[in-house]
Amino acid sequence: MEDIVQRKTGDGIELISFRIGDQEFCVDIMAVREIRGWTPATSLPQAPSFVKGVINLRGAVLPIVDLAARMGMAVTEPNERHVIIVTRICDQQVGLLVDAVCDIITVDTGTIQQTPDLACDVVKTFVKGLLAMEGRMISLISLDNVLPTLEVEQTGAETASILAA
Amino acid sequence: MDPLAAIKVTFFQECEEQLAELEGGLLAMEGGDHDPEIVNAVFRAVHSIKGGAGAFSLEDLVRFSHVFETALDLIRSGDIQADQETLKLLLRSADVLADHVRAARDGGSVDEGRSSAMAEALEALASGMGGGGEADTGDGFADFVFNPVTIDMSDAAAPAPDLSIEDLLARVTGEAASTSDVPAETAGDDVTWHIRFYPQVGLYQKANESGLLLRELARLGKVEVRLDASGLPTLQNMNPEDAYLGWSVALSGPTLEEASIREVFEWVEGDCYLDIVREGAAPAAAVAAGTAPAASIDAVGEVDVMALIRAAQAAEVPAAAMTPPTAAPRPAEAPAKVEPTKTREAALDAKAQAAAREASPQTIRVDLERVDRLIDLVGELVINQAMLTQRVAECGLQRASSVAMGLDDLEQLTREIQDSVMAIRAQPVKSVFQRFPRLVREIAAMTGKEVRLIMDGEGTEVDKTVIERLSDPLTHMIRNAIDHGLETPDEREAAGKPREGVVRLAALHRSGRIVIEISDDGRGINRPRVKQIAVDKGLISPETNLSDDEIDNLIFMAGFSTAATVSDISGRGVGMDVVRRSIQSLGGRINISSRPGQGSTFTLSLPLTLAVLDGMVVTVAGQTLVAPLTAIIESLQPKAADVRSLGPNAQVIAIRDTHVPLIDIGRSLGYRTVTPPPTEGVALLVEGEGGSRAALMVDAIQGQRQVVIKSLEANYRPVPGIAAATILGDGRVALILDIDAVMVPKPHEGLGAASAPAAGGFDPAVVPTSLAKVG
Numbered sequence: 001m002e003d004i005v006q007r008k009t010g011d012g013i014e015l016i017s018f019r020i021g022d023q024e025f026c027v028d029i030m031a032v033r034e035i036r037g038w039t040p041a042t043s044l045p046q047a048p049s050f051v052k053g054v055i056n057l058r059g060a061v062l063p064i065v066d067l068a069a070r071m072g073m074a075v076t077e078p079n080e081r082h083v084i085i086v087t088r089i090c091d092q093q094v095g096l097l098v099d100a101v102c103d104i105i106t107v108d109t110g111t112i113q114q115t116p117d118l119a120c121d122v123v124k125t126f127v128k129g130l131l132a133m134e135g136r137m138i139s140l141i142s143l144d145n146v147l148p149t150l151e152v153e154q155t156g157a158e159t160a161s162i163l164a165a
Numbered sequence: 166m167d168p169l170a171a172i173k174v175t176f177f178q179e180c181e182e183q184l185a186e187l188e189g190g191l192l193a194m195e196g197g198d199h200d201p202e203i204v205n206a207v208f209r210a211v212h213s214i215k216g217g218a219g220a221f222s223l224e225d226l227v228r229f230s231h232v233f234e235t236a237l238d239l240i241r242s243g244d245i246q247a248d249q250e251t252l253k254l255l256l257r258s259a260d261v262l263a264d265h266v267r268a269a270r271d272g273g274s275v276d277e278g279r280s281s282a283m284a285e286a287l288e289a290l291a292s293g294m295g296g297g298g299e300a301d302t303g304d305g306f307a308d309f310v311f312n313p314v315t316i317d318m319s320d321a322a323a324p325a326p327d328l329s330i331e332d333l334l335a336r337v338t339g340e341a342a343s344t345s346d347v348p349a350e351t352a353g354d355d356v357t358w359h360i361r362f363y364p365q366v367g368l369y370q371k372a373n374e375s376g377l378l379l380r381e382l383a384r385l386g387k388v389e390v391r392l393d394a395s396g397l398p399t400l401q402n403m404n405p406e407d408a409y410l411g412w413s414v415a416l417s418g419p420t421l422e423e424a425s426i427r428e429v430f431e432w433v434e435g436d437c438y439l440d441i442v443r444e445g446a447a448p449a450a451a452v453a454a455g456t457a458p459a460a461s462i463d464a465v466g467e468v469d470v471m472a473l474i475r476a477a478q479a480a481e482v483p484a485a486a487m488t489p490p491t492a493a494p495r496p497a498e499a500p501a502k503v504e505p506t507k508t509r510e511a512a513l514d515a516k517a518q519a520a521a522r523e524a525s526p527q528t529i530r531v532d533l534e535r536v537d538r539l540i541d542l543v544g545e546l547v548i549n550q551a552m553l554t555q556r557v558a559e560c561g562l563q564r565a566s567s568v569a570m571g572l573d574d575l576e577q578l579t580r581e582i583q584d585s586v587m588a589i590r591a592q593p594v595k596s597v598f599q600r601f602p603r604l605v606r607e608i609a610a611m612t613g614k615e616v617r618l619i620m621d622g623e624g625t626e627v628d629k630t631v632i633e634r635l636s637d638p639l640t641h642m643i644r645n646a647i648d649h650g651l652e653t654p655d656e657r658e659a660a661g662k663p664r665e666g667v668v669r670l671a672a673l674h675r676s677g678r679i680v681i682e683i684s685d686d687g688r689g690i691n692r693p694r695v696k697q698i699a700v701d702k703g704l705i706s707p708e709t710n711l712s713d714d715e716i717d718n719l720i721f722m723a724g725f726s727t728a729a730t731v732s733d734i735s736g737r738g739v740g741m742d743v744v745r746r747s748i749q750s751l752g753g754r755i756n757i758s759s760r761p762g763q764g765s766t767f768t769l770s771l772p773l774t775l776a777v778l779d780g781m782v783v784t785v786a787g788q789t790l791v792a793p794l795t796a797i798i799e800s801l802q803p804k805a806a807d808v809r810s811l812g813p814n815a816q817v818i819a820i821r822d823t824h825v826p827l828i829d830i831g832r833s834l835g836y837r838t839v840t841p842p843p844t845e846g847v848a849l850l851v852e853g854e855g856g857s858r859a860a861l862m863v864d865a866i867q868g869q870r871q872v873v874i875k876s877l878e879a880n881y882r883p884v885p886g887i888a889a890a891t892i893l894g895d896g897r898v899a900l901i902l903d904i905d906a907v908m909v910p911k912p913h914e915g916l917g918a919a920s921a922p923a924a925g926g927f928d929p930a931v932v933p934t935s936l937a938k939v940g
Contacts, residue, residue, distance in 0.1 A: 042898040043788065044884050045834035054881065054890060054898045059545040061890045061898055063881040092880045147881070 012106045015131075017138055018085065018098040020068045020076075024138045025098075026105065026131070031087045031143055035101055038082040049075060052097055057086065064095040065146050072122040089143045096146070105138075107131055112140060176217045177270045178530070183210040184263050185599045191259055192602060195252045204247070207255075208237045209432065214266065219372035223269045227372075229284055230265070233258050236287045242384065245290065254290065258283050260603050355386070355417040357444040358426055363393075363411035368436035379412065381429045386418020411438070533629070536590050540776055543579075543586045544873035550579045551894035587628065587774055594672045594681070595623035597635050601643055601670060608647045615654050615664050616647055621671035627679045628774035634751055635681070635771075638744045642683045642767055643668060645741070650687035650765055660762065662686065679773055684766035690759040692716045699725065717757045721745045749853075749905070752778065752795050780872050780901065781849070782893070783863040786836035789899045791872055791891055792861070796904040798850045800866060803827070803843040816843070818860045820850060826908075829862040833907050834886050853905040861907065874901065 016035075017026040041053030041064050050069035054061045064084060069075045076082065076097055084095040112129040128142040190207035193200075215230035236255070239245045247255075261275070261283045268275045360382070364375050382388055393411040397403070416426065423441055430439050554572050562569050598620050609616040627635075651657075651666035658664055671682045692713060699705045699719045711719075719725060723742040748755045753771035772778070772795065780791035781800075807819040808827060816827040827848065829840040840862070848860040872891035875898075877884055888903035 040897065042890075042900065043836075044881075044900070045836060045886055047884070054877070056548075056892045056896055056898050059541070059548065059875070059892065061875045061877055061880060061892075094880065 012108055014104060014106050015138075015140065016085070017102040017105055018083070019100045019102055020071075020098050021073065024102065024136060025067070025141050026138050027085070027087065027096075027141050027143060029104060031089065033086040033088055033093065036084050036086065038078045038080055038084060038097070052076075052078065055084075055095065057093070057095070060093065062086065062093055062095050063147070064097050066097045067141075067146070068097075068099075070146060071126050087143055089146060092147065094143075094147055105131075105133070115139075173221055175530075176221065177266065180214050180217065180266045180270075183213050184259065184266060185595075186210045187259050187262070188256070188599065188602060191252060191256050194247055195249065195256070199247075201241075204237075204241050205428075208234065208241050211237055211262070212432065214262065216372040218269070220370060221269075225275065225280075226262075226265045226269045229280060230262060232284045232287045232291075233262060236291045239291055245293075251290065254283075254286055256602075256606060258287055260606070263603070355419055356421045357415055357417040358421055358423070359440075359442045359444055360414040360416060360426060361411065361438070361440040362414065362430070363396075363438035364408045364433065365436050365438070366406065366408045368433045369406075369408060371433075371436065373433050373436070375410075375412065378429055378433065379414065382414055382416055382426070385425060385429070386416050386421055389415040391415075415444075531589075533590075536586075540586055540590060543583050544776070547579055547583055547873060548892045548894075548896070550575055552896045555894045583777075587776065588626075590629045591626040591773070592629050592632050593624045593626050594632065594635070594679070597632055597639060598623050598670060598672070600636070601639070604640060604643060605647065605668060608644060612648060613653065614647060614651050614666060616651060616666050616668055618643075619667060619669045621669070622673050625672040625674060625679060626773075627672075627771070628776065630775040631679070631751060631771055631773070634747065638747045638769075639670075639681070639683070641741075641744050643670070646683055646685040646687070646765070646767075650685035650689075652688050656688075660688075674773075675770070679771050681769040681771070682766055683769075684764060686764040689761040689763055689765055690717050690720070690757075692761070695719050717759050720757070721755070751775065752793060754795065776874060777871050778874055778891075778901065780870055780891075782867040782870050782872075782899070783830075783847075783849070784865045784867060785834070785863050786831035788831075788836055789867070789893065789897070790830065790863070791870075791899050791901045792849060792851070792863075793888070793901065793904060794869065796851045796853060798852055798858070800847055800849050801860075803846070803848045803860070803862075805842075805844050808843045818843070818848060820860065823858075825850070825858045825860050827860045827862060828908065830902070830907060831862075831864070851904050851908065853908045857908065859908045861902075861904075872899075872901070 014029040015026040016029050016032050017024055019025075039055050041055045043053040044051060044063075047053070050066045052064040052066050054063050056062070066076045066078075076099075078097055081100070083098055083101050085098060085101065086093060086095050088094075112131055115124055115127045115129055123139075125145050126141055127139045129140045131138040131140060187207055187210040190203045190210070193203050194207070211230050211234045215227055215234055218226040218230060233255075236245070236258075240247050240251070245251065261280050264275045265280065267273065362375070362378070364373075368375070379388070379390055391413045393413060394409070396409045396411065398409065403409070423443070426441055427434075430437070433439075550572075554576065557568060557572055601620070602618055605616050605618040608614075646668050647666070651668070652660065652662075654664040657666060667686045669682070669684045671684075673680050696705075696711065696716050696719065699722065700707045702725065704719065704722050704725060705711070720741045721744075723740070725740055725742065745755050748769055748771070751771055752775070753769055756768045756770075757765060758768070759765035778791075779794040781794055781797055783790050783792055801820070803818055809817055809819070809824075811817050817824040818827040827843060829837075831837040832840050841864070843862055846862050846864050847866050848862055850858060850860050852858050870893075872893070875890045875892060877887065877890050877900075884900075886903055886906045887900045888906075889901045890898050891901055893899045
């Protein structure tokens with residue numbers, strides 16, 4: 001991968017970009033604690049399909065969210081080549097299961113484009129904005145809604161009702 | 166935290182200890198123990214609280230403790246007889262004092278009416294005895310103004326704010342001159358002691374008063390007090406908060422012991438320079454007593470505090486009294502101008518010394534967070550060690566190989582470390598028990614019953630996490646024991662029992678668990694009435710035939726309350742079912758045994774810690790799960806003939822003539838949709854909430870293991886059917902079953918959960934799943 005890091009003055013933020021299928025996403029590097037290889041997770045009873053289970057992260061119980069499934073894409077069948085991005089979301093540590101980590105990029109916040117309205121509502125819940133980079137599109141992920149919480153359910157319920165209507 | 170706040174925290178911690186000592190002492194006195202040491206301890210407890218409170222300007226607390234102290238002082242001196250009535254008053258005062266301490270700590274307020282009523286009662290008690298005028302005047306206590314002319318015994322505590330310094334100096338020097346040539350007279354075979362007493366600033370800062378100490382001395386015998394004001398600097402150089410004065414006292418009496426003199430100064434040792442010499446035994450010392458003060462007071466700030474303390478300690482050895490104290494010449498050797506700052510430093514040193522000596526050298530205070538962190542880390546160590554052992558085993562190394570043997574040693578060490586670390590956090594149940602005497606007094610007063618609380622095994626230790634959650638259920642059970650269990654005094658008399666009922670609270674260790682018993686000698690459980698109520702409330706059908714035990718256990722059912730009227734004490738909407746649930750949430754069990762007319766005993770059995778758990782490791786549908794051992798009664802291999810279907814989905818199993826529901830864990834957790842034949846698995850007979858039983862089907866049992874409990878909520882959220890998680894030897898997470906949740910399937914959800922587990926009633930977050938399909 002060619003170097004796409006562009007150091008800019010001003011409101012630059014650093015992001016970690018990763019790949020799910022043929023799509024590229026990124027998250028704020030400040031939320032990322034570590035990146036580790038896939039280890040088999042202990043599945044949780046009656047968990048949502050996007051929660052792969054829990055793993056032992058040096059003594060802490062870490063839930064693993066299959067980001068692809070979370071965003072409505074096909075459920076990932078993980079193997080050793082998959083990667084877990086350990087993130088910190090509102091005082092909780094959550095592992096995100098992705099296909100591969102690509103790069104660290106620095107962007108100007110001004111260059112982040114709004115997610116177009118065309119996008120499906122599910123995607124809009126998680127995609128905060130879009131980045132255009134050397135002809136590629138990278139979606140900036142909002143981590144707040146990744147774990148199943150009451151708000152997410154609500155969002156989901158709204159979405160469902162919108163879809164039904 | 167700023168230093169003052171930190172000291173304040175320590176003060177309140179110590180207050181709690183003092184309050185416990187106070188209450189313990191008063192209870193001992195009430196029990197007929199008239200050891201003067203107990204009276205002294207009680208007095209000291211209140212005195213220390215007052216002293217500390219004064220330092221932090223907690224005026225309400227000072228005021229009340231002062232009144233309290235005055236009354237106790239009179240008891241100590243024997244002016245008031247400590248009869249039962251008085252002790253009841255004192256115990257109630259101790260409760261109010263505790264309220265004051267808590268109000269001062271938490272910023273709350275005290276029931277003013279009760280406090281002032283109690284204060285008045287104490288004052289009445291104090292003035293009720295002969296020569297009440299000797300009691301301190303109410304306004305003298307909070308002043309730290311030292312009073313150089315307090316040698317007048319009748320005027321001991323009166324401050325002298327209206328005296329000008331010049332007046333004072335004139336009086337002081339006059340006093341010193343007039344007494345300087347008066348030798349102590351010894352009459353007959355009286356023993357005379359020469360005491361040199363030079364308070365340091367710390368003494369006053371702790372709200373002690375030299376006048377009171379001197380007055381205390383006066384009680385021991387004939388005193389002659391001489392003031393040494395030679396240390397007093399000029400007004401210019403004087404630090405108003407410093408201590409410059411000293412006294413030498415010639416004390417004579419028929420049977421004076423050094424110990425009784427030392428006792429007077431017990432609380433100021435370390436805050437003063439004290440020298441006690443017996444006349445005649447060492448004439449040289451007596452001379453020193455007359456001459457040395459001038460030198461030592463000059464250098465009081467320069468005195469090596471350690472040397473002073475050593476000297477004081479050495480003086481306790483009788484032989485040391487024969488020779489002049491070693492510390493006395495030292496100040497004389499190094500007479501130097503005292504700089505105020507230095508003096509203060511010395512005083513602080515002395516204070517620190519005193520504080521260090523007061524706290525028992527056997528204990529240290531440690532921030533709980535540090536201990537918790539240590540416990541976490543040791544948990545990791547245990548897991549890591551298990552992983553390592555497993556890896557080595559996988560490598561196919563011989564059991565006798567040096568690596569394997571080293572690992573065995575490591576395992577043993579790890580266990581020991583874990584046990585020791587857990588022991589750090591263990592606390593005696595006393596911290597919970599100590600609040601019950603008060604509770605019992607209050608409930609006894611409210612119900613008009615006479616109750617004596619006997620506590621046993623307060624030193625029994627249990628993990629802090631358990632201690633914290635014991636208080637509520639125990640409080641409730643003690644309330645019940647008094648309110649429902651004990652009869653009124655008249656009823657008791659009619660039944661041929663002593664008027665005073667006994668509630669016994671005992672703790673002991675039994676086979677790795679802590680057992681707490683709450684028993685009363687009351688009327689016992691009225692079984693016909695209990696059954697009638699259960700029938701009336703629709704909890705059981707009238708035809709049900711119940712054994713005595715089963716009837717007793719009815720009181721644990723939700724919605725059961727035997728009190729005909731909702732009284733102030735029990736029956737606040739929480740019943741024994743809540744008690745039972747909170748005990749079970751701690752991994753404990755509760756049992757009741759009752760004999761009509763003789764009383765009831767509740768027995769709680771609890772794990773010693775909530776950080777580790779003894780579990781049965783089982784396999785279900787390819788998943789490894791841990792079942793808490795406490796809930797498991799037995800495990801068995803189901804025979805096809807014992808398993809019967811009941812309805813479309815449910816199955817029951819016959820175990821020794823009773824039929825219990827057979828629950829497939831794999832299906833109820835949603836791991837599988839088809840239940841394998843029960844004969845292929847193992848059934849765990851478990852007992853859950855309310856004593857109901859069920860047989861849980863698992864595929865295989867791996868073994869018993871002690872596991873470290875890990876929270877699922879910390880990074881995720883509660884999972885239905887799962888109590889917590891743990892990490893096994895292979896480094897993987899295993900889930901700990903919540904037996905009660907697994908056992909009690911919601912009836913209306915049962916079918917849905919069975920046919921489509923992913924959308925089962927347990928899961929509140931099914932919407933995202935459907936979202937996934939939409940996307």
